[in-house]
Amino acid sequence: MKQMKWRNSKMAFSGLMALILAGSMASSSLHAGDVSAPILQAAGVARHDYSSRLKEFPAKTEFDRFVENIDNYDVGLSDAGDNFIVVFKLRKKKGEVVMGGGAIYTVRKKDLVIVNFSGQE
Numbered sequence: 589m590k591q592m593k594w595r596n597s598k599m600a601f602s603g604l605m606a607l608i609l610a611g612s613m614a615s616s617s618l619h620a621g622d623v624s625a626p627i628l629q630a631a632g633v634a635r636h637d638y639s640s641r642l643k644e645f646p647a648k649t650e651f652d653r654f655v656e657n658i659d660n661y662d663v664g665l666s667d668a669g670d671n672f673i674v675v676f677k678l679r680k681k682k683g684e685v686v687m688g689g690g691a692i693y694t695v696r697k698k699d700l701v702i703v704n705f706s707g708q709e
Contacts, residue, residue, distance in 0.1 A: 626697060627665050627672050633700050634674035634693035635663070641691075641707070654681050661690065671696055671703065 678689030
């Protein structure tokens with residue numbers, strides 16, 4: 589079993605993921621091709637940053653290469669008042685048991701600046 593280390597509480601991440609997966613995300617009207625929606629722009633800002641962070645660790649194994657590929661993460665989006673919350677959760681890889689892996693971003697709505705990051709070490 590591989591274990592990812594967290595700088596902040598795993599419970600906070602698990603709790604947020606549970607809320608998102610339970611459908612507590614704020615509803616907004618998004619249509620296919622509407623990439624100008626601010627929540628999607630916030631997701632793009634967080635994705636770019638997280639992708640860069642993932643590549644900071646040298647990939648020595650096939651699993652490392654899996655982890656550093658941003659396309660191997662599920663993404664949850666939530667509207668939280670003055671901010672958007674963007675959550676990345678590592679997908680399960682066949683044959684691997686993974687605990688952890690992912691990140692939570694808080695992106696300020698008014699200027700799409702990352703104001704908080706919690707994630708793996």
